Amino acid sequence: METLNAEQLNFEPVVVGFTCNWCSYRAADLAGMSRAKYPANIRLVRFMCSGRLDPVFIMKALKGGADGVLITGCHPGECHYLEQNYKALKRFKLLRRMLSQFGYEPERVQLVWASAAEGTYLAHQISRVVEEIRALGPLHRASDTPSFELIGDAQLQEATV
Amino acid sequence: MKQERIGVYVCHCGSNIAGTVDVGQLSSWAADALEKRGVVVARDYKFMCSSLGQELIKSDIVELSLTRVVVAACSPHLHEKTFRTACQQAGLNPYLMEMVSLREHVAWVHSDKALATQKAKALISGAVERVALHEPLDPISVPIEATTLVVGAGISGIQAALEIADAGQKVVLVEREPSIGGHMAQLDKTFPTLDCSACILTPKMVTVGSHPNINLLTWSEVEAVDGFVGQFTVTIRKKARYVREDVCTGCGICMEKCPSKLIDQVYEAGLGYRSAIYRPFPQAIPKYPVIDKANCIYFQRGKCKACQLFCPTTPNAIDFEQEDQILQLTVGNIILATGYDLFDARRIPQYGYGRLANVFSSLEFERLCNAAGPTEGKILLRDGVSQPESVGIIHCVGSRDRNYNNYCSAICCMQSLKFAHLVKERTGAKVTNFYIDIRTPYKDYDEFYQHVLQEKVEFVRGRVAEVTDAARRPGEEGKLIIQVEDTFIGKQRRIPVDMVILSAGIEPRHDSKEVSRKFGISCNGSGFFTELHPKLDPVATMSKGIFIAGCAQGPKDIPASVVQGAAAAARVLGTIQQKSLDLEPVLAQVIDQKCSGCRICSNLCPFNAIGFDLERQISTINPALCQGCGTCVSACPSHAISGTQFSTEQILAQLHGLLAESFNGNGARTQSPAFSQAELV
Numbered sequence: 024m025e026t027l028n029a030e031q032l033n034f035e036p037v038v039v040g041f042t043c044n045w046c047s048y049r050a051a052d053l054a055g056m057s058r059a060k061y062p063a064n065i066r067l068v069r070f071m072c073s074g075r076l077d078p079v080f081i082m083k084a085l086k087g088g089a090d091g092v093l094i095t096g097c098h099p100g101e102c103h104y105l106e107q108n109y110k111a112l113k114r115f116k117l118l119r120r121m122l123s124q125f126g127y128e129p130e131r132v133q134l135v136w137a138s139a140a141e142g143t144y145l146a147h148q149i150s151r152v153v154e155e156i157r158a159l160g161p162l163h164r165a166s167d168t169p170s171f172e173l174i175g176d177a178q179l180q181e182a183t184v
Numbered sequence: 185m186k187q188e189r190i191g192v193y194v195c196h197c198g199s200n201i202a203g204t205v206d207v208g209q210l211s212s213w214a215a216d217a218l219e220k221r222g223v224v225v226a227r228d229y230k231f232m233c234s235s236l237g238q239e240l241i242k243s244d245i246v247e248l249s250l251t252r253v254v255v256a257a258c259s260p261h262l263h264e265k266t267f268r269t270a271c272q273q274a275g276l277n278p279y280l281m282e283m284v285s286l287r288e289h290v291a292w293v294h295s296d297k298a299l300a301t302q303k304a305k306a307l308i309s310g311a312v313e314r315v316a317l318h319e320p321l322d323p324i325s326v327p328i329e330a331t332t333l334v335v336g337a338g339i340s341g342i343q344a345a346l347e348i349a350d351a352g353q354k355v356v357l358v359e360r361e362p363s364i365g366g367h368m369a370q371l372d373k374t375f376p377t378l379d380c381s382a383c384i385l386t387p388k389m390v391t392v393g394s395h396p397n398i399n400l401l402t403w404s405e406v407e408a409v410d411g412f413v414g415q416f417t418v419t420i421r422k423k424a425r426y427v428r429e430d431v432c433t434g435c436g437i438c439m440e441k442c443p444s445k446l447i448d449q450v451y452e453a454g455l456g457y458r459s460a461i462y463r464p465f466p467q468a469i470p471k472y473p474v475i476d477k478a479n480c481i482y483f484q485r486g487k488c489k490a491c492q493l494f495c496p497t498t499p500n501a502i503d504f505e506q507e508d509q510i511l512q513l514t515v516g517n518i519i520l521a522t523g524y525d526l527f528d529a530r531r532i533p534q535y536g537y538g539r540l541a542n543v544f545s546s547l548e549f550e551r552l553c554n555a556a557g558p559t560e561g562k563i564l565l566r567d568g569v570s571q572p573e574s575v576g577i578i579h580c581v582g583s584r585d586r587n588y589n590n591y592c593s594a595i596c597c598m599q600s601l602k603f604a605h606l607v608k609e610r611t612g613a614k615v616t617n618f619y620i621d622i623r624t625p626y627k628d629y630d631e632f633y634q635h636v637l638q639e640k641v642e643f644v645r646g647r648v649a650e651v652t653d654a655a656r657r658p659g660e661e662g663k664l665i666i667q668v669e670d671t672f673i674g675k676q677r678r679i680p681v682d683m684v685i686l687s688a689g690i691e692p693r694h695d696s697k698e699v700s701r702k703f704g705i706s707c708n709g710s711g712f713f714t715e716l717h718p719k720l721d722p723v724a725t726m727s728k729g730i731f732i733a734g735c736a737q738g739p740k741d742i743p744a745s746v747v748q749g750a751a752a753a754a755r756v757l758g759t760i761q762q763k764s765l766d767l768e769p770v771l772a773q774v775i776d777q778k779c780s781g782c783r784i785c786s787n788l789c790p791f792n793a794i795g796f797d798l799e800r801q802i803s804t805i806n807p808a809l810c811q812g813c814g815t816c817v818s819a820c821p822s823h824a825i826s827g828t829q830f831s832t833e834q835i836l837a838q839l840h841g842l843l844a845e846s847f848n849g850n851g852a853r854t855q856s857p858a859f860s861q862a863e864l865v
Binding site: 039048051058063067070076088089097103110146 | 261285289290291292294295299300306697701704708709714788790791811812817827829835838843844
C-alpha cells in the first residue's frame with residue numbers, strides 16, 4: 024500500500040455499514056461478545072435483509088457525509104429470505120459501475136458476506152474497509168460532482184431493477 | 185407535524201458500557217443537543233434492564249407523557265422484548281421504542297473512549313430521528329392448527345411423531361421409502377452399549393404404525409408447502425403402491441413368487457437381492473409391499489402378473505390400475521427430519537471402493553454383521569465364503585478432508601471402534617484402525633474405546649494414502665495393502681490386510697437444498713439445515729413453525745437424533761398449547777394510489793406473496809405470506825410499496841441523524857454535510 028500523507032493520517036473517515044438482521048448484524052453482535060476490535064469509524068444500520076438496501080440509501084449516505092459504505096449480508100445460499108442477498112449483490116455490482124462513471128472510486132462502496140458465526144471475520148473486514156477508505160481520503164462532495172443533484176431517486180431505481 | 189416527546193435511556197451495563205463510553209456525558213449531551221429534535225429527557229442508569237431501570241422508563245412515560253423511547257444498551261436481539269414490554273406496561277405502543285446497541289457495537293469493540301463516545305452519539309442521534317417516524321403497530325396474531333407434519337421417519341422423525349402423538353395431538357408422518365425406520369433399521373449393533381438396533385427400534389416402529397394419532401404416509405413425498413406458521417397447506421404425493429392397503433394382509437407370498445429379482449441398493453446397500461414387488465425388510469412398517477414399476481415385468485413388458493395370480497386375499501390386493509394420489513393437508517407446524525446420505529467412497533478413487541472387491545463401505549459392513557442381512561451375520565469377504573484373517577478400518581473417509589467435507593461426521597470414530605470389536609468377537613481376525621484423532625466424547629464412549637484397546641486392536645495414526653492390490657513385498661500377494669504414514673514413528677508403512685472397511689462420513693441428503701427451498705428454510709454451505717441459534721435454539725429455524733431434527737441439521741449419532749426429535753416435538757407442543765402465535769409486524773404494503781401495475785415487484789418475491797389484481801391493474805401483497813424482507817420496497821420505481829418498521833423515511837431519517845452527528849467534534853472535518861431534512865422524503 025502507498026504511504027499515507029499527513030492529511031490522510033489525520034483523517035478519520037465515516038463509514039456507514041448496512042447489516043441484515045439475521046446474519047451480519049448478529050455477526051457484529053458476536054464480534055462484540057468475542058471482544059474483537061475494529062475502528063470506531065463505522066456506524067451500523069440494521070435492515071431485515073440486504074435485499075432492502077435501496078441504492079438510494081448508499082448515495083444519500085455518501086452525499087450526506089459518509090466517506091464510504093459497507094454492505095453486509097448473509098452468505099449466498101444462506102439468506103433468511105432464501106435468495107434476496109443475490110438481489111443485493113446485483114444492485115451492488117451495478118451501483119459500483121455507476122460510481123466509477125460518476126468519478127467516485129468504486130472501492131468506497133464495498134460488500135462483505137458474514138454469517139452469524141463470523142464475528143471475528145466481520146471485525147477484520149470492517150478494519151480492512153475502514154483502512155482502505157482512509158487511504159482513499161475524504162470524499163469531497165460539493166465541488167467534484169455538480170451533476171449529482173440531477174440523479175433523482177426514480178432514475179436510480181430504474182437502473183437497478 | 186406534531187413534535188414527539190422522546191426519552192433517551194443510556195445503560196451503563198455495569199462497567200461493560202460505562203468502561204469504554206462516557207455514559208454521563210452521553211446522557212447530558214442527549215438532553216441538551218437533541219432537545220430540538222424532541223428529546224425531553226435523557227438519563228443514564230447502571231442496569232436499564234433491571235426492574236428499577238425499567239421502572240425509570242415506565243414512570244417517565246407516564247409522568248412526562250413520552251411518545252417515543254430510545255434505549256441505548258445492548259443488542260436488540262437480547263433485550264428488545266424487555267423494553268418493548270416495559271413500554272407496553274406504561275401504556276406506550278411497544279413499537280415506538282428503538283434500541284441502540286452500545287455494548288456489542290461500541291463498548292466491546294472499541295478501546296478509545298473519546299472515539300467510542302463520539303460514535304455512540306452518532307448512533308443515538310440516528311435512533312432519535314428514526315424513532316420519531318415510528319408508527320404504533322400491533323403484532324400479527326395467527327391461529328395454530330393443531331396437526332403437525334413430520335417429514336422423514338428415521339429415528340429422529342419417529343421420536344418426534346411419537347412425542348406429539350402421545351401428548352394427544354395429531355401427526356402426519358411422511359416417509360419417502362416404502363417403510364419407516366431410516367438408516368437405523370439397517371444397522372446391526374449400536375454403540376457404545378452394543379444393543380441390537382432392530383430390537384430397540386422395532387417396538388417404536390410398531391407403535392407408530394398403530395398409533396391412533398399418527399396418520400402414516402409412506403412411499404409419499406411432500407410436493408409443495410404454502411402458507412405460514414399455524415396454517416401451512418402441504419401438498420403430498422402418495423405414490424401408487426399397486427397394492428391395496430385395505431385388503432393386503434402382508435403375507436409376503438407375492439414377493440416369493442415374483443420372478444424379477446434385482447440387487448437391493450437401498451436397504452441391503454447392494455449386498456443382497458429383492459424382488460420387484462418388495463418390502464425392504466421383514467419388520468417393515470407398514471407391512472404392505474410395493475411394486476417397483478421400473479423393474480416389474482408386467483409394467484415393462486405387459487405380461488406376468490404372478491403376484492396377482494398368487495395373492496391369497498379376496499378381493500385381490502394387487503391393483504395394477506392404482507394411481508398416485510395427491511393429498512392436501514393443513515398443518516400448524518412442520519418438523520423436518522430428512523436424515524443423511526452416506527458419503528460415496530467411490531469419490532476417493534485411491535481407496536479402491538467399487539474397484540477392489542474387498543473394500544467395503546460402513547453401511548455394507550453393517551449389513552454383513554446383521555443376522556437378517558445377506559450373510560446372516562457372518563463377516564465374509566466378497567466371495568461369500570472366506571473369512572478375513574486381517575481387517576483394516578479407515579476412519580474419516582470423506583470427513584475432515586478439505587477435498588471432500590471439512591466437518592467431522594461425529595459418528596465414525598465410535599462406529600469404527602464398534603466394527604473393530606465386532607470383527608474381533610466374530611472372527612478373531614487381526615484388526616488395525618487407521619485414524620487421525622480418536623474422538624469419543626459423551627457418556628460411556630471413551631470407556632468403550634478403552635475396552636476395544638484392551639481387545640488388542642491395533643491403532644495407526646495417519647491418514648491413509650492408498651489402498652492397493654499391487655504387491656511389492658513378500659507376504660503382500662493376494663492381499664489389499666494399506667499405504668500410510670504412521671505419524672507417531674514418522675515412517676511410511678505398508679500393511680497387508682484381507683478386508684478394508686471405509687468408515688464413510690455423513691453427508692446432507694443429495695436434495696437437501698431443494699428441500700430447504702421447498703420449506704423456506706436455509707442451509708449451510710455443506711447443505712445441512714441451519715438452526716435459529718447454534719446453541720440456544722438448535723431445533724427451530726428462521727422460518728417460524730418449521731423445526732429440524734436429526735442428521736438433516738448436522739452429523740450426529742442415535743442418542744443425539746432422539747434428543748433433537750423430542751426437542752422439536754416439545755417446541756411444537758408449546759405452540760399448539762398457545763393456540764395462537766404473535767408475529768412481528770414487519771410487512772410490505774402496496775399503496776394502491778401509487779402503484780402503476782408494472783409488476784417489477786412480482787418476480788422479486790421468493791414467497792409468492794405478491795399477486796396482481798387484474799381488475800384494478802395493481803399489485804397486491806398477501807400479508808400472510810409476506811416475510812418482510814423489504815426487497816420489493818426498495819425495488820418499486822414508484823415508491824408504491826411501504827415497509828412497516830423499515831420504511832424509506834425511517835431509514836433515511838436514521839442516516840441523517842447518524843451522519844449529522846458524525847461531524848461534531850471531528851477535527852478533520854470543517855465542511856458540514858449536504859444532507860438536509862428537506863431531502864429526506
